[in-house]
Amino acid sequence: MLENVIKIGRFDRSYLPELQEKVFFEGKNARRFQFNYFILLTLATIISTYGVISGSTATVIGAMIIAPLMTPIMATTLAIVLGDSKRTSEALGMVIISIFYVVFLAVLLSIWVSPFGIDFQVNQEITSRTSPDIFALFVALASGAAGAFAMSKKSISDSLPGVAIAISLVPPLSVVGISFAKGQWDDAYGSLLLFLTNFFAILVAGGAVLWISGVNPGWMDEKQFKHRKKTFIIAVVCTIIVAMPLFFSGLETMNHAKNDNTIYILTSEWLTDSSYHLEKYTFRMPNYSATIYGTGKVPPIEDLQNSIEKNLKTSINVEVRVIPETVLSTFPEI
Numbered sequence: 267m268l269e270n271v272i273k274i275g276r277f278d279r280s281y282l283p284e285l286q287e288k289v290f291f292e293g294k295n296a297r298r299f300q301f302n303y304f305i306l307l308t309l310a311t312i313i314s315t316y317g318v319i320s321g322s323t324a325t326v327i328g329a330m331i332i333a334p335l336m337t338p339i340m341a342t343t344l345a346i347v348l349g350d351s352k353r354t355s356e357a358l359g360m361v362i363i364s365i366f367y368v369v370f371l372a373v374l375l376s377i378w379v380s381p382f383g384i385d386f387q388v389n390q391e392i393t394s395r396t397s398p399d400i401f402a403l404f405v406a407l408a409s410g411a412a413g414a415f416a417m418s419k420k421s422i423s424d425s426l427p428g429v430a431i432a433i434s435l436v437p438p439l440s441v442v443g444i445s446f447a448k449g450q451w452d453d454a455y456g457s458l459l460l461f462l463t464n465f466f467a468i469l470v471a472g473g474a475v476l477w478i479s480g481v482n483p484g485w486m487d488e489k490q491f492k493h494r495k496k497t498f499i500i501a502v503v504c505t506i507i508v509a510m511p512l513f514f515s516g517l518e519t520m521n522h523a524k525n526d527n528t529i530y531i532l533t534s535e536w537l538t539d540s541s542y543h544l545e546k547y548t549f550r551m552p553n554y555s556a557t558i559y560g561t562g563k564v565p566p567i568e569d570l571q572n573s574i575e576k577n578l579k580t581s582i583n584v585e586v587r588v589i590p591e592t593v594l595s596t597f598p599e600i
Contacts, residue, residue: 277418277480285417289341290353291360304367306334307436311368314440315375318391319384326391326437333436335364339465340417343410343472346497347481349490354497361465368436372443379447386450395434395441396456398463399516403509406467409433414472418479433464463508469501522549528577529554536570545589552582559589 286292291299310333317325338360345353376384386392413433438461445454526549533544533556542560549555554574558564564586571584 277476279480281418281420282481284420285344289337289344289417290357291338291341303334303337306332307364307368308371310334310436311371311440312375314436315372315444318389318437318440318444319376319379321389321391323391329436329440330434335361335368335435336413336433336468338364339435339468340413340472343414343469344417344476344481346469346494346501347473347476349494351490351493354493365439365461368439369443369446372440373447376444377447381448384444384448386445386448386453391437392441392444392453392457395438395460396445396453397515397519398456398460398512399519400509400512401516402460403463403467403505403512406433406464407471409464410468410471411475413468414475415479417472418476418481433468435461435464438464459508459511462504463512466501466505466508470498470505473498473501525549525551525578529574532573532577533570536565536573540565542588552580553585554582555585555587557587557589560591564588 291303310329314326314329314333317323317329338357341357342354342361345357384392386396410433438457441457442454442461445451445457529549530544530547533547537544537558540560541562542558542564545557545559547554547556567584567586570586571582574582574584
C-alpha cells in the first residue's frame with residue numbers, strides 16, 4: 267500500500283518539458299511572455315496599491331489572484347532543484363527586477379495621495395503586513411509547499427490562484443512603496459521582511475517538495491549537483507536569518523498581549539467602587555490612554571498609575587478621558 271502511495275505521489279517525468287515551458291521565459295515566445303508578465307504585474311500593482319490605500323480587502327485579494335510574481339519565484343525553485351545555474355540566475359534576476367519595479371510603481375502611485383488619506387495606524391491592509399511574526403513564516407512554508415505540489419501535478423495546477431492568495435506577494439511590496447512615499451521607514455521594513463519571508467519560504471518548502479517528489483532532469487553531473495546543494499543551503503540559511511526577527515517579534519507580540527490584558531484588569535478593578543465603566547483604551551509603552559464614562563467622582567488617577575507600574579515593573583504615563591453620562595428617559599417616576 268505504501269509503495270502505491272509513493273508511486274502516486276511521484277512526479278511524472280513526461281510532464282517536465284511542459285512544466286519548464288510554463289515557468290521559464292524561454293524560446294521564440296520569450297519576449298511575448300515577458301511582455302504579458304509585466305502587463306499583468308503592472309495591473310496587479312495598481313490594484314494592490316490602491317486597494318491597500320483604500321483598505322479594501324476584496325480589491326487586494328483580486329490583486330493577489332492576477333499577480334504573476336509566483337511564476338518567476340517558482341521558476342527559481344525549479345531551476346535550483348534541476349541544478350541549472352543559468353536558469354537559476356535568469357529566474358532570480360526576473361524576481362529582483364520585479365521587486366524593484368513593483369516598489370517603484372507603488373511609490374509613483376501613492377506619492378500624490380495626501381498623507382491624511384493614508385492611516386498607517388488604523389488601515390488593516392497596512393498594519394497586517396508591517397508587523398509579521400513567526401506565524402507568517404509557517405503560512406509561507408505551507409503555501410510554498412502547496413504551490414510546488416500544485417505546480418508539479420498537471421491535474422491540479424488550477425489550485426495555484428488559491429496559493430497566490432495565501433502567500434501574498436505583491437501587496438507587501440505595495441506597502442513598501444507606499445511607506446517609502448510617505449517616509450514610514452519602519453512600516454517599509456516590516457512589509458519588506460514579510461515579502462522576504464514569503465520568498466525564501468517558497469524556495470525552501472517548494473524546493474523540498476519538488477526534490478522529494480522526484481523532479482529531476484534524469485541525469486545530473488557533479489557541477490549541477492553541487493549547484494543544487496549549495497543554492498538550497500543558501501536559501502535555508504536566508505530563511506533562518508529572516509525568521510530571527512519574526513521570532514523576536516512574536517515574543518514581543520505575546521508580551522504586549524499579556525501586558526494589555528493586565529492593564530485591562532487593573533483598570534476595571536480601579537473603577538470597581540465607582541459608577542464609571544471603561545469604554546476603550548490604548549497602550550503603547552510607555553503611554554496608556556483610557557476613556558471612561560459614567561457619573562460621580564473619578565477615582566484618583568495616581569492609584570491606577572501606581573497599580574500598573576507595580577505589575578509591569580516599569581514607569582508609564584497615564585491619561586484618562588472622562589465622558590459624563592447623561593440619561594434621558596420617558597419612564598414614569600416610581
